[in-house]
Amino acid sequence: MMHKPAITQVAINDTIAKRWSGRAYNPEKMVSHDQLIALVEAARWAPSCFGDQPWRFIVCNKNTDAQSWQQGFSCLAESNQLWAKDAPLLLVVCTDNLFSHNLQANRWAQYDTGAASENLCLQASSMGLMAHQMGGFNATDARIAFAIPDQFTLMAIISIGYPADSASLTPDILSRETAARKRKPLNELIFASSWGRALE
Numbered sequence: 024m025m026h027k028p029a030i031t032q033v034a035i036n037d038t039i040a041k042r043w044s045g046r047a048y049n050p051e052k053m054v055s056h057d058q059l060i061a062l063v064e065a066a067r068w069a070p071s072c073f074g075d076q077p078w079r080f081i082v083c084n085k086n087t088d089a090q091s092w093q094q095g096f097s098c099l100a101e102s103n104q105l106w107a108k109d110a111p112l113l114l115v116v117c118t119d120n121l122f123s124h125n126l127q128a129n130r131w132a133q134y135d136t137g138a139a140s141e142n143l144c145l146q147a148s149s150m151g152l153m154a155h156q157m158g159g160f161n162a163t164d165a166r167i168a169f170a171i172p173d174q175f176t177l178m179a180i181i182s183i184g185y186p187a188d189s190a191s192l193t194p195d196i197l198s199r200e201t202a203a204r205k206r207k208p209l210n211e212l213i214f215a216s217s218w219g220r221a222l223e
Contacts, residue, residue: 025189027204042148044155046200048109049187053086058150059112062183065146071135075122078136080143081115081169094168095180100159106196107157110182115165116140116156117175136178143181153186 029040063080071077083095095113118136122129140156147154162177189200210221
């Protein structure tokens with residue numbers, strides 16, 4: 024298993040520092056039902072505007088429903104299928120575009136769904152699992168395959184499982200897997216008091 028902790032200016036929470044989107048999954052190790060419930064409980068307790076919880080996750084578990092897993096897998100871009108084939112769980116992430124209390128447009132829905140997804144990914148990392156959020160999938164195919172209502176926007180598919188030796192990956196994917204993690208410097212992202220004034 025590869026470790027690629029974040030290189031930070033000061034120490035941050037260990038779970039956050041160790042979370043990363045790996046691609047090498049162990050096809051022999053399944054995620055238990057209790058582990059799955061812990062993952063989705065972490066998502067459930069994310070903050071949201073009005074407490075509306077606009078996120079919806081469709082769980083495709085290769086161990087308990089190979090057909091639904093195959094449906095999710097078939098929606099992935101070919102470049103993601105090359106490595107996601109070994110992940111025991113695929114979660115289709117959707118967001119409700121309307122508030123449940125008044126059916127008005129919820130412009131914070133996608134923001135809130137991102138928070139729930141990150142909660143889930145951090146929970147996975149804390150449990151020794153690996154989660155990889157993918158935007159590379161066919162949303163139209165997924166909507167049809169899972170009968171997702173038009174009111175919901177498809178956001179991502181998340182692969183989850185136990186990490187494996189990266190040597191199991193093809194050479195081109197391995198090069199991406201072993202590349203150094205990169206982030207823009209804080210002074211390009213975080214401003215003090217006004218736009219463009221870097222936080223020192």
